[in-house]
Amino acid sequence: MCLIDDSDGTCTLLHSRQQRARLRHRCTECRRDIEPDEIYLAERTVFDGDAMSHKICAHCQRVRAYLVDHCGGWMYRGLNEDISGHHYYSTASNDAEVRAVRLLAHGMAARWRRGDGTLWPVPNSKPPNAKLTGKPGTPGFSG
Ligand SMILES: [Zn+2]
Numbered sequence: 001m002c003l004i005d006d007s008d009g010t011c012t013l014l015h016s017r018q019q020r021a022r023l024r025h026r027c028t029e030c031r032r033d034i035e036p037d038e039i040y041l042a043e044r045t046v047f048d049g050d051a052m053s054h055k056i057c058a059h060c061q062r063v064r065a066y067l068v069d070h071c072g073g074w075m076y077r078g079l080n081e082d083i084s085g086h087h088y089y090s091t092a093s094n095d096a097e098v099r100a101v102r103l104l105a106h107g108m109a110a111r112w113r114r115g116d117g118t119l120w121p122v123p124n125s126k127p128p129n130a131k132l133t134g135k136p137g138t139p140g141f142s143g
């Protein structure tokens with residue numbers, strides 16, 4: 001069950017750049033604050049004549065990488081719905097692959113913050129948009 005299965009086309013990417021936040025921004029996927037000095041992905045897309053800007057935090061980029069690897073794509077502003085749906089359909093199993101998607105779903109639902117307000121470590125230390133291998137233990141969550 002993937003959001004991309006129902007999509008009716010692909011948007012055109014006009015601009016895509018990793019940048020360091022100078023001001024506080026809002027992640028367009030998880031809605032958390034991207035604090036000054038954090039690296040985030042700034043993208044601009046056009047679909048059906050409508051241009052949109054996106055700011056995607058480092059954590060949400062891991063969710064996107066997962067969806068690229070496992071589903072062949074993602075929907076802008078649909079990462080949370082998509083990853084939580086994948087979590088829902090896989091709660092019965094407990095293998096490493098399933099634990100990885102569960103952590104992504106839980107992390108995103110919490111906007112990547114722990115109960116004490118500190119930010120989660122970025123899942124998996126590979127560069128953004130690199131492919132996840134799915135090997136046991138690769139997602140780099142601690143605690
Ligand atoms: Zn999928």
Ligand SMILES: [Zn+2]
Binds near residue numbers: 028029030031032058
């Ligand atoms: Zn985010």
